[in-house]
Amino acid sequence: MNGAPVIHIVDDDTSFRTAISRVLKVSGYEVADYDSATRFLRAIEDARPGCILLDVKMPALGGLQLQEELVKLSLRWPIIFMTGHGDIPTSVRAIKAGAEDFLSKPVSKQTLLEAIERALLRHASIQQHQDRLNSLKSLISALTARENEVFALMVRGKLNKQIAHQLGTSERTIKAHRHVVMHKLRVQSFAEAVSIAERVGLLAPSASPDAKDVS
């Protein structure tokens, strides 16, 4: 099947890679492995989503750097670090940067499988949330520039006449735009429109950390 998550193993140690790979396949996971972070980055475009088992210490691009790159790409797949000689500051940094776990080699089969399950579980819920958000954003992106202006003002509670005045048109025109907006957002009530605006952060007084579109 094509919907199942894939476990991506990124480690320059071939023997370790194949060993882990074998264990995971036996446990029923689909696995893809890469001998360097750069190779993984090149392949990621059309890779299937899932979680990443990542070695910290690798030539050229290290695990933490790869993590940073993925964050920049808004690719928030859960990352489980695995390292032979990790230290506390590194583990702290990795977790604070959003890693799902930080394990020391050698890793027991059970520990690894548990970590993967946790990661996939969390990923599924995050993904679901993102999907919902993206579908809303795509609805909004179908609005024309003008409709967007009207949308922004109406969900802030402005009256049609106020919006008309502010945009320099007539009240009748605003009604027309408003009608199209409701239609394009596929909502039946004004309340739903406001709700959407709130969810995508169109409202909100200040500060909206990250959150972009995610595949």
Place this chain on the structure above:
Amino acid sequence: MNGAPVIHIVDDDTSFRTAISRVLKVSGYEVADYDSATRFLRAIEDARPGCILLDVKMPALGGLQLQEELVKLSLRWPIIFMTGHGDIPTSVRAIKAGAEDFLSKPVSKQTLLEAIERALLRHASIQQHQDRLNSLKSLISALTARENEVFALMVRGKLNKQIAHQLGTSERTIKAHRHVVMHKLRVQSFAEAVSIAERVGLLAPSASPDAKDVS
């Protein structure tokens, strides 16, 4: 002044406590220290908010346990762990449980001060967010049971007549309740009311992890 944050040091090692305490006071912080987690818990009721410097390994109640207790109490002050003999799994667990940092003794003055600054900064923004949320919740808590029902239905886009039918009263009654709701929430427009409902999670299709009231 009474608005400045206080650094709470929790460590059974008296000499370490006094040493750190001295450093922090010189740097301009207000400090309070406790020789055990339980003592800190007893004092926390009327303690001033700030961040916590916490030793992992202590008799009776350990640092991680204290952290759990604070989470249960919805007391999310930033925690900076400091430990003499920490290991990676412990640090991972602490950070995943929300700790701000995990430092190993001995800690350089600079590292500590930087960590504290980060912690206080983050805390301020979280606190601000919580404050906004709590003020909204307190507004809502002023609603009567009936008003709450009406509120819940109106922000979902139900028409007055629908609400009236569902609650078994007349449309005029709903109008009256609606008027009171708007007044108590101190909003001028229906859009603002929906916005509030969305922010406090009254809407939302499913799943709302944690988030309770916080002092």
Place this chain on the structure above:
DNA sequence: TTCCGATTTGCCCCAAAGGACAATATCGCT
């Protein structure tokens, strides 16, 4: 028993939103 808050409701009126039907005006692209 009396007072208060919560709940209910009627009548009447105004403002705002929404929709039907129709038409004009631009602008870019074929």
Place this chain on the structure above:
DNA sequence: AGCGATATTGTCCTTTGGGGCAAATCGGAA
């Protein structure tokens, strides 16, 4: 020139939301 998307506007009518004014009911607290 012609087409399609976008923006604009008008008139008319209906549905909703919002309030003013007044009043009745009910249950618990003083």
